[in-house]
Amino acid sequence: MSTPPAWSHYLPRLGLYAGVAAVLLLVNVGLPRLLNAYLLQILVFAACNIILASSLNLVNGVAGQFSIGHAGFMAIGAYMSAWVSVAYGKTWLAPYADQPCGPLVVSAYLMGLMLLGGVAAAVGGLVVGLPSLRLRGDYLAIATLGFGEIIKVVLLNVEAVGGATGLKGVPQYSTLFLVFGAAVVTVAALRNIGNSIHGRALLAIREDETAAEALGIDSAHYKTSAFVIGAFFAGVAGCLYAHYTQFIHPRSFDFMKSIELVLIVVLGGGKLRNVAIAAAAVTFLPEGLRQVKDLLHLQTDPRMVIYAAILIAVMLLRRERVLQAVLPRRKEGASRG
């Protein structure tokens, strides 16, 4: 059997890539003319949530490692990249501000930062992934919660990144092209990883870790890798988020954010496509609820009440369908309760 030449494998895809890029460019140019800043911001948040939730899906849904500290990785990516931009980036890029090649330089710079933020978060993922080797189920969940809170407390105390007042003056380098492009690339890459040796090893670990080990699957390696990959994409999302809102605060990445992401993954039922849809829906929902708040003249935002109610309702009503996909089945002998 002769191997077909490389181009026959890649050529059909080039068309797709070009098409996606063209659509993204159109969006990048067109949407700001059609929508106001508020709506654009919601769209950007939705794209960030898609990246965050699909990366959390790799950890929670595919690998079955229940993590409720994912916002901590987003925080690392956001703070790392925002700090670089505030401290150095703005000065570096100042000379290009009025040149025609300016937007390209800024985009290239931001892509570098996305990588940097992602890698920094991935290091955090490694730190959290290691305990996951010894912890299971609810204990792991609590440990990841603890990790997220530690990140928050540390950031609140580091004056170099603004401490409790938050980090102001982050330049708005995120463009719709980059944000949506990152979302598309993330979802595609994670889907492909899911459909590979790597993804199937994670699924096997989720289903039965002992059996997976008996088949030669190094569960320690794969579980850690799931945390590292998940954290990387969360860091990328953090970088894009920081460079769009221009202001970040440790409380933007607290336990509530992590729970929001868990809610999305649970709603999505572990299927990547549904997770992406749920991510968009959960981003739009509270914005709609904000109107309710104004209508009823409420003092505080009712959206968290509604979030919580949805979370409980989903667990109680749809648990068979949702949980089959997201949560590992209880194993005989492992628990009596």
Place this chain on the structure above:
Amino acid sequence: MAESALLELASCTVRFGGLTAVDDLTLDVAPQELVSLIGPNGAGKTTVFNAIMGVYPLASGGIRLAGRDIAGLAPHRVAKLGVGRTFQNIRLFKGITVLDNLRAAMHQDGDYDLLRAAARSRTWAATESRLEARAMELLAVFGLEARAGELAGGLPYGEQRRLEIVRALATGPRLLLLDEPAAGMNPAETQHLMGLIRSLIERYSLTILLIEHDMKLVMGVSDRVVVLNYGREIAAGTPQEIARDPAVIEAYLGEPVH
């Protein structure tokens, strides 16, 4: 014998707290031999499997696979060196498809990295089609090819038992540890399984260590039988020898035979 043995257990002892589950067990298994471990419930048979796989540490003694010391290695390392196993209580990956159960087991054959997987590179495509072909081939041998796309947890019981054997084979083992493969099967299924196990040895040049309570199966397929009681070997020999051994009869019936 020791020179050519594929698996050598030398004075293996496994303890759980004060309980000695396996007591000073020595056993050699030659290539392409089928040795059965029998004994009453709680005799330590499954513990022997877990000790070989590295699930439980040895308190003393040594384990060698093809001359290589494997005691103390993690289960996934032992598996990579060519040991496959099935479980007493079926442990399939119930929530994924039959095909994916096998492909998960074949992950050692993957020769692409994460980036190539994410980008669906040419190596990825080639490897994936090779794995799928091999998995389908294995399923066909066991008459499960029609089930490839179904969730493993949805198969009938007998097929789940068979699938677990196929999954262990998919790792390409030299030594296969079968833990009560006939449990819960009806006589016809057991009969079929017996033929299957013998044919595996030929087809894949396998060596098999078998735990089984069904004496008909054990006597029918084994080259040698080792009897354990309270973690100790109380008898070993050909099936005919074992059937006549007074110590074995005592262990099973609980009283001395005069």
Place this chain on the structure above:
Amino acid sequence: MLQQLVNAISLGAVYALIALGYTMVYGVLRLINFAHGEVFMVGAFVGLAALSVFHLPFAAAVLVAMLGAALLGMVIERGAYRPLRNAPRLAALITAIGVSLLLQNIGMLTVGAAPNPYPPAIEPTPIPWLKEHARLVVTEQQLVILAATAAILIGLSLIVSRTKIGKAMRAVSEDRQAAQLMGINTDRVISFTFCLGSAIAGAGGVFYGVYYGTADPLMGFMPGIKAFVAAVLGGIGSIPGAMLGALLMGLVETGVSSVTIPLSSTETLSGSTLRDAVAFTVLILVLLVRPAGLLGRPTREKV
């Protein structure tokens, strides 16, 4: 130093009251009742209403708060956890988090997010004799709270060790299915356990409010988490373990709060701002080094 110890014990006492509920519920259900901190919060508000709206005496307010919390605990168990009794454990955990968020936010909608002043009930004046002779600031309020905590802990121990329902609780903790086969009404026992644990947390809420002089809808989150850490530290499922763990948590936190780390000539890092991070670090270390906790029993998965 002695002063720190007094403060540590006072803090530890409140943690113990919350930690017991975690540990008992975990014992019978293997569930981390995430909403437990919110039961504590609701207890504090019921007590607040009893004290400042109905002007009840302190002891009566504590009783009312315990009743209210017990009722809430029972409702949560019936409504949210019982339907999930046979679902994966993580399903129940997610639901528990949902209940926790729901209670917090209902609190925010009804009483607002701002801290509400809490009547001291007993004036926090230092006892003169101790202040003069040992330079210790110990208030009558602290002593009453400690005495009440001790009474509750002793009462709980008696219930668990001497009564029929206590025996049933221990049986269910040991093996729920076996207990059921022995004719124990496990649903009733679980309900009772929730009531008991919630009542104790409710009392803790009132003590906390009286001690710190304030209550708000989010007040349950951090003490709840820390009490959980205490329960894990002591060995979750173990009642003496929860008490020991809570005391240790009180000591560690008080110790860390009193430390000031110099960062540079002008900047210092006060331990009190890092207090919350310390609790989590302790948690993660305990989980890694000795997941069964100080007084817990390790478990092994059967292969």
